[in-house]
Amino acid sequence: MLKTGDFVLNAQADPAAVYDVRRLSVLSLEEADFARSTISGWPGYAPTPLVDLPDIAREAGVAAVHYKNESGRFGLGSFKALGGAYAVARHLIQVIAREAGETATVDDVLAGRYADIVASQTVCCATDGNHGRSVAWGARTFGCRAVIFIHATVSEGRRKAIAAFGAEVRRTAGNYDDSVAEADATAKREGWTVVSDTSYPGYRAIPRDVMHGYTLMAQEAYDQLPADRLATHQFVQTGVGGLAAAVCAQGWQLFGTDRPRTILADPTRAACWFESIRAGEPVAVTGDIDTLMAGLACGEVSDLAWEILNRGADAVVAVEDRDAEDCMRRLAYGDPNTPPIVAGESAVAGLAALLAVAKNPVARDQLALTADSRVLLFGTEGATDPVVYERIVGRPADAVARQAAL
Ligand SMILES: Cc1ncc(COP(=O)(O)O)c(C=O)c1O
CATH class of the missing domain: 3.40.50.1100 (Rossmann fold)
Known part of the structure; x- marks a missing residue:
């Protein structure tokens, strides 16, 4: 049984590899730019905030943790509005x-x-x-x-x-x-x-568009970081992997070999990315895959995402539901130097994965996580189900949001 903090390095990762648009034929900067110019023209568009989490950075023993807060995206409550x-x-x-x-x-x-x-x-x-x-x-x-x-x-x-x-x-x-x-x-x-949002043999064009939409979130985050302090690591939660692949591909194309390490955060109860990276090939997990992290409850990886992440992802970390719940509460109640944040169940797997590996000297070493690291997290949803949110956090999402606005 997997537990939080279990991790696997991706044996097929190649930090020196150049992003080869023709070979990957998956995502390109040109089409990401087109998606950006299209979506940024829609009514109600605004970049979502990139929030510093200094208390969490201190606890994790890294220089900075930045949280891209997608809870307000187009009023839909998640980054998925983009795709x-x-x-x-x-x-x-x-x-x-x-x-x-x-x-x-x-x-x-x-x-x-x-x-x-x-x-x-x-x-x-x-x-x-x-x-x-x-x-x-x-x-x-x-x-x-x-x-x-x-x-x-x-x-x-x-x-x-x-x-x-x-x-x-x-x-x-x-x-x-x-x-x-x-x-x-x-x-x-x-x-x-x-x-x-997932691709399978013979079905690629539409999930590709979906993923190009997601690249806008990564691009915004990279633009919001100080030019001389780019992220060294990005922890991204995985359902079918479209999100993580879009983020990985955007960073890979923009920064080449200086790109942030991409570390996947996968629920223990829907661990298709964990098992696939471990096996070196797509592995489907079966059963009821009933993780609390509803957006990540997928048993099979997306073909397109696999094509990018099988070489572009550096590692995968497992996350149990109860750690996601702890992270939701932690963000909701705030830290001394961090205002409260409304984060849904699927938003915090990356944070939970970071906190778990940061405590483990072997993982720190293998993932090159040091006191100089700057970590980017994608808080991919707010309280997309307010009832579930309140049950877990103990406070209604709008009360947390009001406090955050004070
Ligand atoms: C809030 C949230 N985060 C992350 C993900 C994961 O995205 P993907 O399935 O593309 O890996 C999802 C998917 O639905 C989601 O809803």
């Missing part, structure tokens, strides 16, 4: 090109110039919450229909949040991977388009 909605927009633009023979922009779509074509489209996806919210929000923003599939243990609060964007929500039996299969089969039958 699914962007992929919906890209899909609609392609349909317009096919049906009207015209090159539309997102502004054209937002202005309703191709409303008939757009309204004829249905997008769908499987989700454990945040991705479905993003797809539903994108569909409503751009004017098409969305049907979102959720599995048995997705909370009622998360279901309601998706439905609030006007999507039809269907609950399926089984776990996340079963809901992926159900979404796929229904889309084939109905002629809908699957906008998934």
Whole structure:
């Protein structure tokens, strides 16, 4: 049984490797720039804050810890707002090109110039919450229909949040991977388009768009760091790995061999990245994978993410649910020099992984974590389910947020 702080170095990692866009054919800076210019033009766009956590840095014995707080992203509560909605927009633009023979922009779509074509489209996806919210929000923003599939243990609060964007929500039996299969089969039958955040053989273009959307978060964080004090390490939590791969690829392309080490944080109860990095090839974990970290409850790695992380990730660290809960409380109650932060269950795995390996001299040595290290964390969600949040933290999220604003 895995426990928090267990780690595996990636035997296939190659710190000297150059990011080869042609070989990887996955993510490029050019398309990341395009995603950035598109998304930053959407109504309500603002970079999310990068918060210093000096007390945690002291405890972890490193020079700095920076936390990219995604809880306010587009009012959706998570970084996922960047990916699914962007992929919906890209899909609609392609349909317009096919049906009207015209090159539309997102502004054209937002202005309703191709409303008939757009309204004829249905997008769908499987989700454990945040991705479905993003797809539903994108569909409503751009004017098409969305049907979102959720599995048995997705909370009622998360279901309601998706439905609030006007999507039809269907609950399926089984776990996340079963809901992926159900979404796929229904889309084939109905002629809908699957906008998934995970890729599998023969399905790459849309998850690639999703990941290009995520690169904006990494780019913002790198821009917010002082130019002479770039991060040496980035701890990124993994579900299917699209997020970590997007962050890793962006840092790799921008900084080459000076890139931050990428350390994956994987739930012990949904440890597909831990097992895959350990085996040196994708390994699916089965069962109910019922981690509290709902956004990370995935049993299979995304193909595209694997192509980047199998060489780009340096290590993977396991995280148990109870340590994620501790980190949520720690951020909510604040530290003497750090204001309270609302962080959801899936937001804090990177922090929990950092705190665990920082205590372990062998891990510190192998991960080159020293008193000079500067660590970047991605706080990928706020209280995306306020009921679950309050149960864990003991205070409502809005009370924590109010205190943070004082
Ligand atoms: C809040 C949050 N953090 C991290 C992740 C992990 O992203 P990925 O599945 O791309 O690894 C998710 C996925 O849903 C999420 O919702």
